[in-house]
Amino acid sequence: MSLIEAIRYTEILMGLAFMQQSIEHLRSFRNEQLIFLARLILSLLLVAGIQTSWVTGLLLLSALAMLHRFQGPYNGGSDRMGLLVLCCLLLSDIAPTQYWQEVAFGYLAIQLVLSYFISGWVKIINPDWRSGQALTDVFQFSSYPVSESLRSLATYPRVMFVSSWYVMLFEILFPLALLNQYSLIIMLIVTASFHFANACLFGLNRFFWIWLSAYPSIIWFQQRLFVTM
Amino acid sequence: MLHTLKLLLPALIPSWNFFDIIVPSPRIQFSINSTQRDKNREWQLFRPHPQYISFGMMLKRMLWNPRWNESLFLMSCAERLLDYPTQHSEDEILIRITHDLVKDGRMVLEGMYLQFRLVLVKRVGQELVYESQSVALDTYIARVKHT
Numbered sequence: 001m002s003l004i005e006a007i008r009y010t011e012i013l014m015g016l017a018f019m020q021q022s023i024e025h026l027r028s029f030r031n032e033q034l035i036f037l038a039r040l041i042l043s044l045l046l047v048a049g050i051q052t053s054w055v056t057g058l059l060l061l062s063a064l065a066m067l068h069r070f071q072g073p074y075n076g077g078s079d080r081m082g083l084l085v086l087c088c089l090l091l092s093d094i095a096p097t098q099y100w101q102e103v104a105f106g107y108l109a110i111q112l113v114l115s116y117f118i119s120g121w122v123k124i125i126n127p128d129w130r131s132g133q134a135l136t137d138v139f140q141f142s143s144y145p146v147s148e149s150l151r152s153l154a155t156y157p158r159v160m161f162v163s164s165w166y167v168m169l170f171e172i173l174f175p176l177a178l179l180n181q182y183s184l185i186i187m188l189i190v191t192a193s194f195h196f197a198n199a200c201l202f203g204l205n206r207f208f209w210i211w212l213s214a215y216p217s218i219i220w221f222q223q224r225l226f227v228t229m
Numbered sequence: 230m231l232h233t234l235k236l237l238l239p240a241l242i243p244s245w246n247f248f249d250i251i252v253p254s255p256r257i258q259f260s261i262n263s264t265q266r267d268k269n270r271e272w273q274l275f276r277p278h279p280q281y282i283s284f285g286m287m288l289k290r291m292l293w294n295p296r297w298n299e300s301l302f303l304m305s306c307a308e309r310l311l312d313y314p315t316q317h318s319e320d321e322i323l324i325r326i327t328h329d330l331v332k333d334g335r336m337v338l339e340g341m342y343l344q345f346r347l348v349l350v351k352r353v354g355q356e357l358v359y360e361s362q363s364v365a366l367d368t369y370i371a372r373v374k375h376t
Contacts, residue, residue, distance in 0.1 A: 024295035029324075029376040067236040071317045072309070074302050077247060083240035115245045122249035137251040141350045143304050146290075146297065147282040200287040203297040 006220035007092055007105060008049070011056075013213035014085050015047035018059070020209055021075075021082075035065050053093040059086055078206035084111055085214055102224070109221035112214045113175050116191060120171025129168060132161030144202040167194065178222050188215055253349040255307040255358070259326050262342045265363045272346065275326055276300050299325065307347050310359055319361050324376060327369040338366045 001009075018039055025036035039062045046055045063083050066074060073079035088111075091104035123129040128137070139145055139154035153159060170190050177187035192215075195208040257275040260267075276296075290297065303325060306318040322345055330338055343366045347359035 020292060024293065024298060027295065028299075029328075029373075031376055064233050064237065068233045070302065070321075071315070072236055072305065073240075074305075075298055076301070076305060080240040080243055083237065084243065087241055111243060115243070118245040119247045122246045126250060128251070134248070134251045137352060138248065141352060142251060142254045143256065143300075145278070146287070147279050149281045196291075199291055200284070203290060203294055203301070205291050205294045206298065208291065 001216065001220045001223060003098070003102060003105065003220060003224075006216040007089065009216040010085065010089060010105075010108075010213055011049070011052055012047050013216070014082070014089065014210070015043040017206070017209035017213050018043040018082065019047070021206055031069065035062060035069060038062055039066075053090070056086060056090040056093055060090055075206050078204070078210050081115070081207070081210045081214065084108065085210065088217070105217055106221055106224070108214055109217040112211075112218050113178070115211075116171045116174035120168050120174070123164075124168045124172055129164055132157055132164045135160045135164045135167075144204075146201065146203045150201060170194070178218075178225065181222060181226070184219065184222050188218070253351040253356070255304065255311065255347045255349055257303060257307055257322060257326075257345055258348055259343060259345040261330070261336060261338070261366070262344065262363065263340075265342050265365075267342070267363075270344070275303075275345070276329070307359075310347065314359075320372075323361065323364060323369055324372055327366060328373045330366075331370060331373060338370060341366045343369065 022036040022040035022043060025032050026040070028036075039059065042055050042059050042062065046052060046059065060083075063086060066079070073083075085108060088104050088108035091107075092101045095101040095104055123134070126134060128134040136154045136157065139151055139160070145151055145153075170187070174187060174191070177183045192208075192212060195204075195211050199205040199208045258272040259275050260270040260272050262270055303322055306321045309315065309318045310322075323343060326343060326345060327338075330336060330343075342363045344363040345361045346357060349356045349358050
């Protein structure tokens with residue numbers, strides 16, 4: 001995948017993710033509707049590939065308006081990832097040379113790797129995660145499970161233990177997937193399935209779409225590293 | 230503007246420490262009263278989770294999940310109130326409780342007072358950690374209509 005193709009795929013996927021988020025706000029309060037209607041139109045233009053540099057710049061302004069309106073991100077990590085993807089796209093769009101374009105877009109790929117590796121690291125050094133207790137706590141008393149019936153999963157300690165280690169291992173091993181194109185694709189299927197499960201069990205649908213939008217960057221980055229080495 | 234730019238920084242240099250420790254989780258409970266200092270308040274859980282959700286509904290929510298995402302935002306506001314209380318976080322919760330009550334339409338709200346509190350749910354037991362001001366619902370109904 002060439003740099004230009006990867007940037008374009010990222011623009012399209014991020015635009016679609018922003019459209020999904022924006023549509024969810026169109027029935028909300030009027031001052032939210034204004035921000036998200038503008039964001040919806042800009043995302044449509046981005047997906048269509050019209051004036052992408054200007055559009056990403058205006059999308060960044062709308063993101064700042066969101067941060068001001070909600071005094072922080074509306075949906076924590078997913079909004080922050082959206083901002084990161086957006087800023088990297090904008091910087092790679094306005095970069096004066098291809099070298100700086102690669103630096104800006106490569107930063108997104110590195111942050112994507114870190115998003116899994118650091119998440120895995122902070123879990124694996126925590127005894128509660130290693131024993132399965134932390135995941136049990138998530139199901140037992142956190143506000144994330146989308147229904148009360150899902151809380152009963154907390155009563156299956158073996159399921160919690162195995163699931164915890166599955167998550168910690170693929171997160172911490174994610175950087176190794178860069179060694180080979182096929183291992184990377186398999187790993188991206190595993191991580192996308194993980195986000196899909198989080199969306200189903202914990203209602204984190206926005207994480208699924210926005211993390212997927214960063215995947216072209218890592219596919220390009222892996223090829224770039226392989227060719228360079 | 231400087232404050233908004235400060236909010237942008239954690240997105241550009243993220244920490245990525247998702248779910249590193251599982252801390253007690255706040256629940257929002259609210260009470261409608263006829264006087265501002267009612268002694269016999271009855272507390273209701275705000276937006277209790279459904280008992281069961283089908284896989285089909287989970288799939289639908291991949292694309293359309295505004296109410297749940299709003300509830301996650303209110304959880305963020307509740308956590309912010311515990312870390313560094315602001316009028317903004319308190320107002321966001323009060324306005325959205327009022328909005329739900331107005332939409333529900335089953336209670337007489339005019340002349341009544343609204344208050345919410347935050348209860349931390351732990352591995353064992355619960356703990357009351359925050360009580361908002363008791364506010365005139367009429368004020369917030371007007372704000373819901375004009376926001």
